[in-house]
Amino acid sequence: MGMGGGGSSGGLTSEINVTPMVDIMLVLLIIFMVVTPLLQSGVAVTLPKGKNPDEDPNIVKDTAVVVAIPSDGVYYVGRDIMQGKDRLVQTIQTRMTALKPSDPHVVYIKSGTNVNYGEVVNVIDAIREAGIDQIGLVADKKKAGE
Amino acid sequence: MGMGGGGGSTEASPNINVTPLIDVLLVLLIIFMIISPQRPHRFEAKIPEKPPENMKDVPPDPLSLLVTVPKNGELYKLNTEDLNGVGALSDRLFQALNGRPADRKAVFIKAPRTVPYGDVVKVIDAVKQAGGQPIGLQIEDLEQ
Numbered sequence: 001m002g003m004g005g006g007g008s009s010g011g012l013t014s015e016i017n018v019t020p021m022v023d024i025m026l027v028l029l030i031i032f033m034v035v036t037p038l039l040q041s042g043v044a045v046t047l048p049k050g051k052n053p054d055e056d057p058n059i060v061k062d063t064a065v066v067v068a069i070p071s072d073g074v075y076y077v078g079r080d081i082m083q084g085k086d087r088l089v090q091t092i093q094t095r096m097t098a099l100k101p102s103d104p105h106v107v108y109i110k111s112g113t114n115v116n117y118g119e120v121v122n123v124i125d126a127i128r129e130a131g132i133d134q135i136g137l138v139a140d141k142k143k144a145g146e
Numbered sequence: 147m148g149m150g151g152g153g154g155s156t157e158a159s160p161n162i163n164v165t166p167l168i169d170v171l172l173v174l175l176i177i178f179m180i181i182s183p184q185r186p187h188r189f190e191a192k193i194p195e196k197p198p199e200n201m202k203d204v205p206p207d208p209l210s211l212l213v214t215v216p217k218n219g220e221l222y223k224l225n226t227e228d229l230n231g232v233g234a235l236s237d238r239l240f241q242a243l244n245g246r247p248a249d250r251k252a253v254f255i256k257a258p259r260t261v262p263y264g265d266v267v268k269v270i271d272a273v274k275q276a277g278g279q280p281i282g283l284q285i286e287d288l289e290q
Contacts, residue, residue: 020166024173031177048264050271053187060186108188111263118259120266121285128193128285135283136188139267 043068043076048113053139063103065095066138067123069111075123085126092130110138189270191281194254209250211242211278215257215269217289222269232272239276253278258289 045068058064067088068076075082077095082088092107099105107127111120127135213235214223221228222235224242229235243251253273257266273281 020169023166024170027170028173028177031174048267050187050189050267050274052271052274053189055185056188057185059188106190113262113264113267115263116259117257117261117263117266118288118290120263121259121288124193124283124285128196133193133195135191135193137191137267137270138186138188139271141187 042066042079042110043070045070045110046112046114047110047138047140049142050139051142053137053141056136058104058106059108059136059138061103063099064108065092065099065106066108066110067092067127069109069115069119069123071112071114072116072119085122088123088126089129092127092132096130096132104134105132106134106136107132108136108138189267189274189281191270191283194282194284197286211239211253212284213239213253213255213269213273215255215261215266217258217260232268235269236272236276239273239278243277248279251277251279252282254282254284256284256288260290 059066066078070076075088077088077091080091082091096105096107107130109120109123109127111123124135212223212225216222221230222232223229224235224238227238229238239253243253253276255266255269255273257269270281
């Protein structure tokens with residue numbers, strides 16, 4: 001940060017100092033490298049977009065039960081992969097009983113836009129088997145102009 | 147890094163340039179303004195209970211609204227009415243829901259298994275916009 005003022009001679013030759021620019025770029029780069037893995041709360045899924053989904057801050061809480069379907073046939077609860085439907089039902093049941101009465105009695109489904117609806121139906125069926133009737137379908141809100 | 151070698155003068159008077167400092171700080175501020183406000187959103191839906199085996203022939207309530215999502219090349223249906231596209235569906239649904247009391251606004255959605263999930267979300271979005279509350283996803287007797 002010890003840049004002396006650029007030489008102000010009579011002619012107008014401005015020399016752009018590249019050094020501060022490179023400094024800022026490196027700072028940006030390091031920030032993104034550090035922040036991005038911390039932001040991902042769960043499995044990466046290409047969420048569908050809608051015009052009016054409601055906000056629900058409960059989704060990112062640690063206690064929330066989120067079933068993720070990144071692609072056909074692959075199911076995650078939180079960060080754990082589920083190998084079969086029974087395991088999925090069991091895990092949902094266990095996580096739901098661990099909820100406090102103050103937490104909403106709901107299971108969130110985070111499915112990718114291109115996943116077959118049949119996969120989502122399988123998950124909904126498993127959720128119903130686990131005894132829950134309220135679900136939240138996670139989606140991104142379309143910003144004005146999209 | 148751009149510092150000329152300190153002149154060998156007898157006095158030490160460092161001049162801190164504030165300009166690059168402000169630049170970096172503004173950049174950081176903008177980054178955090180863009181990254182942080184990412185609140186998660188979701189559509190609420192309910193799952194109707196599985197009907198017991200011996201009740202499958204009960205005719206549905208004529209006042210209930212059922213949206214059928216088509217496979218390729220077919221039309222959207224609202225109960226038995228054909229509609230061309232999500233926009234027409236949304237308008238027709240809005241008409242149907244408008245006069246109803248708040249506890250009669252339930253809409254059910256039925257979609258075949260081969261349809262991509264994104265399309266179903268578009269339908270849910272349209273139903274929500276038309277005022278359907280709560281939205282039920284029927285998962286019995288789906289086509290492949």
